[in-house]
Amino acid sequence: MILVKQVGVYINILNCRLKKHLAEVFKKKGVNLTAEQYLVMDTLWNEGTLTQQAIAFIIQKDKNSVTQFIDNLEKKGLVTRSVAKEDRRVNNIVVTAEGMALKDSTKQLAINTMEYALRGIPEADLQTFVAVLKKMNANMKDFGKQPEEIKL
Secondary structure (H helix, E strand, O other), X not given: OOHHHHHHHHHHHHHHHHHHHHHHHHHHOOOOOXXXXXXXXXXXXXXXXXXXXXXXXXXXXXXXXXXXXXXHHHHOOOEXXXXXXXXXXXXXXXXXXXXXXXXXXXXXXXXXXXXXXXXXXXXXXXXXXXXXXXHHHXXXXXXXXXXXXXXX
């Protein structure tokens, strides 16, 4: 398999395996969250109250998916929607006390999952890996601005 294809295939496989493993860990520990719901909660824990659109931008998911994630988190009592005073069309997403109570233990489970995936990899390799991922991310931000560079 050519190197370029391998990069794409392995990134996709790793993403799927990480989400599956995290879901299994959460289930075993009685945490009723999917990996995507955790991503929303972690974003809110880190950033505080945000609009649905801001969450979608930060986690790079489409607005409809984020709406579904928030609907499910709201049903679980972990977040609430609050209409913005300055614009009634905008919903602010607020973490409830029950949602905040999950923060420390759930974050630790996610960290443990990543540490498991990264076990045996030297720190220098991880630093290079992060640098490569950042560069790939920066390249993709420019995607579409220079369509003549993409051979279809």
